Amino acid sequence: MNKHYIVLSILFLFTVFNLQAQEEGNIKIEFPDGQKWNEISEGTTLEFKLNASGGLSGNYKFSANSETSLNFQLNEDGFFRWQPAYDLVTPEERRKTYPILFEVTNEGGQVTTRQVEFVVKNQARITSFFNIEPFYVNPDQSNTYELSVNGSDYSFSLIESTAPEGMEINNDGIFSWTPTSEQFTSLQKNPLTVEFMLEDKQYGDKIPGKLEVAASPEAAQPVAQTPELKLVLPKGKSWNVVSEGNTLTFQLSASGGKDKQYTFNMIQGSSEDVGIIFDEQGNFYWTPSFDLVDRLEETKTFQVIFEVNNSSGESDRQQVNLLVYHTNRAPEIADLKTFYVQYNVQNVYQLGTANAITDPDNDPLVFKPILAQMPQGMTLSGQGELSWKPSYGQYTRLQKEPMELEYIVEDQPYKAQTKGKIRIAVTQQDHxxxxxxxxxxxxxxxxxxxxxxxxxxxxxxxxxxxxxxxxxxxxxxxxxxxxxxxxxxxxxxxxxxxxxxxxxxxxxxxxxxxxxxxxxxxxxxxxxxxxxxxxxxxNLEEKDRLLYNQYRTSLVRIWNLMEQLKEKQKELQKEYKKAKKTKKHRAVTTASLGAITGLSPVVLSDNQDTQKYVSGVGGTTSMTLGSLEASNVIGQDPSGVFEKLSYITQKLNALETQGNVFAGKYALSNTRRQGSFNEDLKKIIEMISLKDVTTLELDPTWENPKNPSDKNIQDTFKDFNPDPEKSSIINE
CATH class of the missing domain: 2.60.40.10 (Immunoglobulins)
Structure with missing residues (x-):
C-alpha cells in the first residue's frame, strides 16, 4: 500500500511540473492597461503599443486582421494606429462593436492569437457654430450673409417656421433677404432669431445653428407711405392651368390703395365665347369644353386682362395667360348594322368605316379582337376589317341562331378602350x-x-x-x-x-x-x-390687318406730333429766356428832324453809370422819352412766347392721355371690330390738328429722326399692344 502511494505521489508531482513548464513556454499578448482603452469615436485617432512575453524564444512579430475593412495600421513591432472613418456608425446606431484578431509569433514558430472588440461611437464631422456675428440688414435692398464651412460635402437648409417671408439660404450657407418697409420697421423693434440646419451630405449627420437678424444701425427709419393698389394673383405653379372638362376656380385679391373697397372685372378676354364666369368679388369659374383644344395642339393659351378698382379711383390691371390642356376621351360606339355573311364567300365588314364608331377627339383608332369569342377562321385587323369565310358547319349553326361578337376599340396614342358588339347573321338575297x-x-x-x-x-x-x-x-x-x-x-x-x-x-x-x-x-x-x-x-383676317394698321398708324401720327412739339418746346424755351434777359436793356426813342441849328444832349436816365445820350441836330427836334418798352417794337414779346409754351404743354398732355386711352381700349382685335373704333379714330384725327399752326411756326416738311418702332410707341403709350404679324412695319 505504501508503494502505491509513493507511485501516485510521484506521478502527481510530475504532472504539475510538466503543466508549469508548458505554461511558462506559451506567448502572451499584453494590451494597454486602464478602462475603456478599446473605445474610440469616429474621426479620432487611437494609438497604443502591443507587447508580448513568454515563449521559448524572443523576437516577437505582431499582425492583425478583421472581417470588415477598417484601414488600421499595425507594425511588426506592435505599434497600432487607427482613425475610424465617419461612415462606420450611423446616427441611429450611436455605437457599434468591431472585432480585430491580433496575432504574435516568435522566431521559434510559436503563435498566439487574441481577439479584441473595439467599441466605435458615432461622431459628426461637422464643426459646431460658436459666436456667429449678427446679420444686419437694410430695407428695400438685397442683403447677404455668408456662413463659411470648409469642404463641399455640407449643405444648409432653413427652418422656415423661424424665418421671415422672403428670406432664403443656399447650399453654400449664404443667406439672402430683401426686407420690405413693413418688415424692416418690425425688425427695428424686435430682432429675429433664425434657425438653420447644417447637414453632412455624405454621412447624414446634422447640427442646428442660430443666426441673429437685426436692423442695420445706419439705416434710416422708413417713411410710412400708402402702398400702391396692386392686383394680387393666386400663388402656386398651376393656378392658371386646367384640362378640358375640369373646372378652374380661383379668387383674385388686392392690396394697398387708399381704401379697401375693391371691385374686380375682366376688361378684355378671348374673342371666343369660352364660357368664363367672373364676378366683381374676383371669383373666377371656368370649365373648358372638350372641343376647346385640338388633339394635335395638346395645349392652348387664352389671354385675359383682369382689373381691380377701389372707391378712391385707383386701379391696377394684369394680363394673364390661361393654359388649357387637351383631355382625351375614349372611343364611342353606337349600334352597328348586322354583318350579313354568305356561305363559301370571304365576307368582309369594315368596322373602321362605320359611322357608329367614332372618337370624340378624332384620334386614330385601332381595333383589337377578343380571341376567346372569335370563331375559327375569323380575323379582325387593326384597321377594323372583320373578315370571315364560314365553314359549312359554322354557316349551318348561324342559320339557326345569329351570333353576337364583342371586340375592343382603342384610340391612339392614349390607349383608351371601349368594348363594342356586332350581330352576325346569314343572308340569302341580293341587298x-x-x-x-x-x-x-x-x-x-x-x-x-x-x-x-x-x-x-x-x-x-x-x-x-x-x-x-x-x-x-x-x-x-x-x-x-x-x-x-x-x-x-x-x-x-x-x-x-x-x-x-x-x-x-x-x-x-x-x-x-x-x-x-x-x-x-x-x-x-x-x-x-x-x-x-x-x-x-x-374676310376677317384681311379686315383685322387693316384695322390694326389704322390703330398703329393713328398712334404713330400722335407720337410724331408729340416729338415735333417737344422739339418746338425746347426752341421756345430758349427764346423765352433770351427775351426776358434783354427786355430791361431796351427803350424807344422817336425823333423828328427839321433844319439843322444845333446839338443838344438829352439824358435818358438818372443813373450816371448807365445813362444814354441822343444827339438831335436840326431846327426842330422832338423826342418821345419815357417808359415805352423796346419789346413792343424790337425782338420777341415774352408774353407771346409764354403763351405758345403753355399751349404746347397742354397739347402734349392731351395727346399722351388720349393716345394711351385709345391704345388700351383697342389693344385686342375683337375690340377694333366694334363700331366705336371708327368714331374714336375720327376723334384722334381731330385731336392731332393744331389751332395755331402758323403762330407756332411748325415746319410742314419736318420728319421724325426716330424710327416708329413698336418699342418707341410702347415707351410713349404703355397700353399699346403690338402685333408684328399684322404690321407691315419692320421694327429695328
Missing part, C-alpha cells in the same frame, strides 16, 4: 349597297372660305366587292367633281370650300342640294341627299 356619312346630318350651313368636309363609308350586305361606283349630282355646277376624293372603294371624302369670291355682292346667301349615290354590280343603288347653305363672309 342594295348602303351609305354611311359622317357627320350624320341632312343640312349644313357654311360661309365663304369655310370647308365642308363629309366622310362616306360604303358597304354592301353581299360583300363590299359588289360596290360598282360612287358619285354625286348637285343643283349647281359650281361644285367641282374633284371635291369627291376616293380613299378606297368603300371610303370616300367630300371636301368643298367656296372661296371669298363665290358671291360677287356682299350679304348674299343661297342653298344647294347635293345627292350622293352608290351603285352595286346588279345596278341596285342607295343615295343620300344633303342641303348646303352658303353665306357671304367677311
Amino acid at each position: 342594295p349597297p348602303e351609305i354611311s356619312m359622317v357627320p350624320n346630318e341632312d343640312a349644313f350651313s357654311i360661309r365663304e372660305d369655310e370647308a365642308l368636309n363629309l366622310k362616306f363609308y360604303l358597304s354592301d350586305p353581299n360583300g363590299d366587292q359588289d360596290i360598282a361606283s360612287f358619285d354625286f349630282v348637285s343643283e349647281t355646277n359650281r361644285i367641282p367633281k374633284s371635291s369627291l376624293i376616293k380613299n378606297d372603294m368603300t371610303q370616300w371624302e367630300f371636301i368643298w370650300s367656296p372661296g371669298y369670291d363665290f358671291f360677287l355682292e356682299p350679304g348674299m346667301k343661297d342653298t344647294y342640294e347635293i345627292t350622293f349615290f352608290v351603285v352595286d354590280q346588279t345596278n341596285q343603288r342607295a343615295q343620300r341627299s344633303v342641303s348646303v347653305t352658303v353665306e357671304d363672309a367677311e
Whole structure:
C-alpha cells in the first residue's frame, strides 16, 4: 500500500511540473492597461503599443486582421494606429462593436492569437457654430450673409417656421433677404432669431445653428407711405392651368390703395365665347369644353386682362395667360348594322368605316379582337376589317341562331378602350349597297372660305366587292367633281370650300342640294341627299390687318406730333429766356428832324453809370422819352412766347392721355371690330390738328429722326399692344 502511494505521489508531482513548464513556454499578448482603452469615436485617432512575453524564444512579430475593412495600421513591432472613418456608425446606431484578431509569433514558430472588440461611437464631422456675428440688414435692398464651412460635402437648409417671408439660404450657407418697409420697421423693434440646419451630405449627420437678424444701425427709419393698389394673383405653379372638362376656380385679391373697397372685372378676354364666369368679388369659374383644344395642339393659351378698382379711383390691371390642356376621351360606339355573311364567300365588314364608331377627339383608332369569342377562321385587323369565310358547319349553326361578337376599340396614342358588339347573321338575297356619312346630318350651313368636309363609308350586305361606283349630282355646277376624293372603294371624302369670291355682292346667301349615290354590280343603288347653305363672309383676317394698321398708324401720327412739339418746346424755351434777359436793356426813342441849328444832349436816365445820350441836330427836334418798352417794337414779346409754351404743354398732355386711352381700349382685335373704333379714330384725327399752326411756326416738311418702332410707341403709350404679324412695319 505504501508503494502505491509513493507511485501516485510521484506521478502527481510530475504532472504539475510538466503543466508549469508548458505554461511558462506559451506567448502572451499584453494590451494597454486602464478602462475603456478599446473605445474610440469616429474621426479620432487611437494609438497604443502591443507587447508580448513568454515563449521559448524572443523576437516577437505582431499582425492583425478583421472581417470588415477598417484601414488600421499595425507594425511588426506592435505599434497600432487607427482613425475610424465617419461612415462606420450611423446616427441611429450611436455605437457599434468591431472585432480585430491580433496575432504574435516568435522566431521559434510559436503563435498566439487574441481577439479584441473595439467599441466605435458615432461622431459628426461637422464643426459646431460658436459666436456667429449678427446679420444686419437694410430695407428695400438685397442683403447677404455668408456662413463659411470648409469642404463641399455640407449643405444648409432653413427652418422656415423661424424665418421671415422672403428670406432664403443656399447650399453654400449664404443667406439672402430683401426686407420690405413693413418688415424692416418690425425688425427695428424686435430682432429675429433664425434657425438653420447644417447637414453632412455624405454621412447624414446634422447640427442646428442660430443666426441673429437685426436692423442695420445706419439705416434710416422708413417713411410710412400708402402702398400702391396692386392686383394680387393666386400663388402656386398651376393656378392658371386646367384640362378640358375640369373646372378652374380661383379668387383674385388686392392690396394697398387708399381704401379697401375693391371691385374686380375682366376688361378684355378671348374673342371666343369660352364660357368664363367672373364676378366683381374676383371669383373666377371656368370649365373648358372638350372641343376647346385640338388633339394635335395638346395645349392652348387664352389671354385675359383682369382689373381691380377701389372707391378712391385707383386701379391696377394684369394680363394673364390661361393654359388649357387637351383631355382625351375614349372611343364611342353606337349600334352597328348586322354583318350579313354568305356561305363559301370571304365576307368582309369594315368596322373602321362605320359611322357608329367614332372618337370624340378624332384620334386614330385601332381595333383589337377578343380571341376567346372569335370563331375559327375569323380575323379582325387593326384597321377594323372583320373578315370571315364560314365553314359549312359554322354557316349551318348561324342559320339557326345569329351570333353576337364583342371586340375592343382603342384610340391612339392614349390607349383608351371601349368594348363594342356586332350581330352576325346569314343572308340569302341580293341587298342594295348602303351609305354611311359622317357627320350624320341632312343640312349644313357654311360661309365663304369655310370647308365642308363629309366622310362616306360604303358597304354592301353581299360583300363590299359588289360596290360598282360612287358619285354625286348637285343643283349647281359650281361644285367641282374633284371635291369627291376616293380613299378606297368603300371610303370616300367630300371636301368643298367656296372661296371669298363665290358671291360677287356682299350679304348674299343661297342653298344647294347635293345627292350622293352608290351603285352595286346588279345596278341596285342607295343615295343620300344633303342641303348646303352658303353665306357671304367677311374676310376677317384681311379686315383685322387693316384695322390694326389704322390703330398703329393713328398712334404713330400722335407720337410724331408729340416729338415735333417737344422739339418746338425746347426752341421756345430758349427764346423765352433770351427775351426776358434783354427786355430791361431796351427803350424807344422817336425823333423828328427839321433844319439843322444845333446839338443838344438829352439824358435818358438818372443813373450816371448807365445813362444814354441822343444827339438831335436840326431846327426842330422832338423826342418821345419815357417808359415805352423796346419789346413792343424790337425782338420777341415774352408774353407771346409764354403763351405758345403753355399751349404746347397742354397739347402734349392731351395727346399722351388720349393716345394711351385709345391704345388700351383697342389693344385686342375683337375690340377694333366694334363700331366705336371708327368714331374714336375720327376723334384722334381731330385731336392731332393744331389751332395755331402758323403762330407756332411748325415746319410742314419736318420728319421724325426716330424710327416708329413698336418699342418707341410702347415707351410713349404703355397700353399699346403690338402685333408684328399684322404690321407691315419692320421694327429695328
